[in-house]
Amino acid sequence: MASTWVAANSQAAxxxxxxxxxxxxxxxxxxxxxxxxxxxxxxxxxxxxxxxxQSGVLSPQVLQEFYNNATRKGSRPLSRGDxxxxxxxxxxxxxxxxxxxxxxxxxxxxxxxxxxxxxxIVAAALKAGASTILxxxxxxxxxxxxxxxxxxxxxx
Numbered sequence: 830m831a832s833t834w835v836a837a838n839s840q841a842a843x844x845x846x847x848x849x850x851x852x853x854x855x856x857x858x859x860x861x862x863x864x865x866x867x868x869x870x871x872x873x874x875x876x877x878x879x880x881x882x883q884s885g886v887l888s889p890q891v892l893q894e895f896y897n898n899a900t901r902k903g904s905r906p907l908s909r910g911d912x913x914x915x916x917x918x919x920x921x922x923x924x925x926x927x928x929x930x931x932x933x934x935x936x937x938x939x940x941x942x943x944x945x946x947x948x949x950i951v952a953a954a955l956k957a958g959a960s961t962i963l964x965x966x967x968x969x970x971x972x973x974x975x976x977x978x979x980x981x982x983x984x985x
Contacts, residue, residue, distance in 0.1 A: 848884050848960060849884050849885075849886050849957050849958050849961075850879055850886070850959055850961045851886050851887060851950065851954035851957055851959040851961070851963070852876070852886070852887045852891065852922070852963050853950055853962060853964035854894040854895050855964060855965040856875060856876070856963045856964065856965065856981065856982075857872075857891060857895045857915075857919065858872075858899060859871075859965075860872035860873045860875075861899060861907065861915055862899075862905075864904050871982045872982060874981075875963055875981040886922050886923075886924055886953075886959055887924075888926050888953035889923060889926050890946075890953065891950075891953075892916050892920065895916065896912050896913070899915070924956055924957045925956075926953055929956075930949075930952045930953055930955075931952070933952035933956075934949045934951070937951045937952055940974075941974070943967065947964075947967050950962060950964070950967070951967075954976050960975075960977065961977050961979055962978050963979055963981050964978055965980050965982050969983065
C-alpha cells in the first residue's frame, strides 16, 4: 500500500503544472532575521520572487514554528506584534492540514527515511501540489515523492 501511495503522489507531483513552491520554516526565519547577512538576502529574494509569481505555499506548521522561533531566538528576536504581522501576511499562502496529510506524513517518514517534522512539510507540499520545497534543512537536490528540494541559501 505504501509503495502505491508514493507512486501515485510522485506522479501527481511530477504532472502538477501549478509551479507552486512550498516554503519551509527556516527560509521564512532567515528572510526576517536582519543579522543573517547573505542568508537573509537570499531568503528575502526567494520570497519576493514567490510573491511576484504568486506561487508560494506553506502550512500551519511553518507559521507556528516561525512565530515560536522568531520571537524567542536569535540576537534580536521579533516582538510578538511584528511576528504576528509576518504570520498574518503569509497566512494567505497557508493550506489546510488535515488528518489525511498527517497519515501521508507517516508514510513519507517511513519511505523517505526523513524526520517526522520534515515529513509533515513534504505531506503539506504534496497537498498543495508543489513541485519544489525551499528548505535549508532537507537535503538539497533530493527528490521526495516527486518534489524537488532546493536550498536557496547556497551561494555559489
